[in-house]
Amino acid sequence: MIERGLALSVAVASLLVTVGCSAGTDAAACPSPSPAPAAESALMPEGLAFDQVGTVTHVVSSDGHVTVQAVTDKPIDEVTVLIQDAVTAAGYRPAGMDNEGFEAEVFFTAGDYAAGQALVRRSDCEGRWDVELVLVEPGTVPTTSPSPS
Template sequence: MSEPGNRRSLVLCTTAALAVLLAGCSSGSGDPEAGCAPPKPAPAAETALIPAGLSFERIGTVTHVENSGANVTMTAVSTKPLDELTVLIQDAVTAAGYRPAGMDNEGFEAEVFFTSGSVAAGQAVVRKGECEGQWTIDLVLIDPKTVPSSTAAR
C-alpha cells in the first residue's frame, strides 16, 4: 500500500497537469474566442471562383469556395452580430449584380435570398459557428454566366 505522502503527491501532480492542459484551451482572458483558432482562409485558387464584384471583406473570412458549373458555393466565418451580418451579406451580393429577394432572421439562424432577373438565384444561410460568437455562412448562388440572357440581371 502506498504512503499518504505519495498519494498526496500523486493528487497534486495530477491536479497540476490538468491545470496546464486546461490552460491550453483558454487564454483565461474571458474572451469567448480565445480558445478558437482563427478561421483558415480559402486558397487563392478557390477565391478566384468568387463571382466578380462579390466581396466578403467587410463580412468575415471566406474558408471555402466551389464552382459546380451552375452554382458557386462559398463558406465563410464571421464574428459580426447576426442582424448586421444579414445586411452586409445582402449588400455584398447586391454589389455582385444580384437582387435581394427577402430575409428571414430568427435570432439564432438567418437566411438571405437573391434573384437574378426573374430567376431565384441563391441564398445565404447563417448559423451559429463552432466557437462562441462566431457565425458560419453558407452562400449558394447560381453562376451569373449560366442565367439565360432574357432573365439576366439588368
C-alpha cells in the same frame, strides 16, 4: 448506502459533462479561421467581395453554382445586411430575408429567376457565425424572360 453514493457521483459527473458540451466552445480556444486559397477565392463571381462580411474559408464551383463558406464574428443582424450588400454588388438582387436570431437566410434573384441563398448559423465557437452562400453562376441565368407563345 454505497450504491446511492455511486449513483449520485455518476449523476453529478454526467451533469458536468452535459453542461460542458452544451455551453459552446470558448472563443479564446477557437483558432482564427483559415482563409481560402487564392485559387478558390478566384471562383467567386465578379464583384462579390466578402471583406466586410468575414473570412472566406472555402469556395467551390460545381454544376453552375458557386458555394462560398465564411466565418464572421459580427452580429447576425449586421452580417445579413452585409451579405445582401456584397451579393447585390455582384449583380444579384435581394429577394427577402428571414432572421430568427439564431439562424438567418438571405435570398437573391437574377432577372426573374431565384439565384441564390445565404444561410447564417451559429458556429461551434462562441460569438462566431458560419456563413454558407450558394449562388447560380452569373453566366447560367437567362438574361430575359421567356416570351409568350
